[in-house]
Amino acid sequence: MRKIEKIQVICKFCRSNFLTHTWKIKQGKGKYCSRICYLKSKVGRKAWNKGKKMPKIAGSNSPHWKGGISSQNHLIRTSAEYRNLIREIIKRDNYQCKLCGQIGGKLHVDHRLPFSLFSKERLNPKNLNTLCITCHKAKTRYDYKFIKRVWPIELLLDVIYPERVIKNEFQSKVIKRLEEVMPV
Numbered sequence: 001m002r003k004i005e006k007i008q009v010i011c012k013f014c015r016s017n018f019l020t021h022t023w024k025i026k027q028g029k030g031k032y033c034s035r036i037c038y039l040k041s042k043v044g045r046k047a048w049n050k051g052k053k054m055p056k057i058a059g060s061n062s063p064h065w066k067g068g069i070s071s072q073n074h075l076i077r078t079s080a081e082y083r084n085l086i087r088e089i090i091k092r093d094n095y096q097c098k099l100c101g102q103i104g105g106k107l108h109v110d111h112r113l114p115f116s117l118f119s120k121e122r123l124n125p126k127n128l129n130t131l132c133i134t135c136h137k138a139k140t141r142y143d144y145k146f147i148k149r150v151w152p153i154e155l156l157l158d159v160i161y162p163e164r165v166i167k168n169e170f171q172s173k174v175i176k177r178l179e180e181v182m183p184v
Contacts, residue, residue: 013037073115076122085123093130100135108136114143 006019011033024030032038059065076082086109096103110131113121121127131139 011037013041072119082123085125085128089125089128090130092125096130097132097135098129099131099139102132102135106133107131108133110136110139 005022007022007025008017009020009025009030010017012031014033014037016033018033020030032041055061057063060068089109090107094103095107097107107130110129111118111122112127112129115122118127
């Protein structure tokens, strides 16, 4: 049986002495005394491909390309304009949930008029409110239960644009109720 040689090396992170196999040194390994030191040495370093564009494998050159089938919804929600708008809305609302008043924590920006139904109102700041996760879930359930099934779109537009002419007493009652549930 062949004897495996070990040599003493200094760890690149913690500077302690440790024994490692000579074959590891020849392969360019064996620089750290443990996996913990190796991982700690990686903290704060940028990945080799961070910020680099790879046109050779992007878009139609990618093996995962399916013909540009990204939905309009996905394209809007991942755009820089949309993310900046989200940050502005949270800042505008002073990092506070509009329904329960919670300050800070995990906050979402909610579309008062549902994103899927009102394409023209998606990026309108008047249509956006800051909500905590709990209130956002409750409001979303409320949206699916009532707004998408029962109330006509015209009534919802009156909530966002109060300067529109209200047609009858029923509409005014519904609008008042909507304003209670979805504050401006």
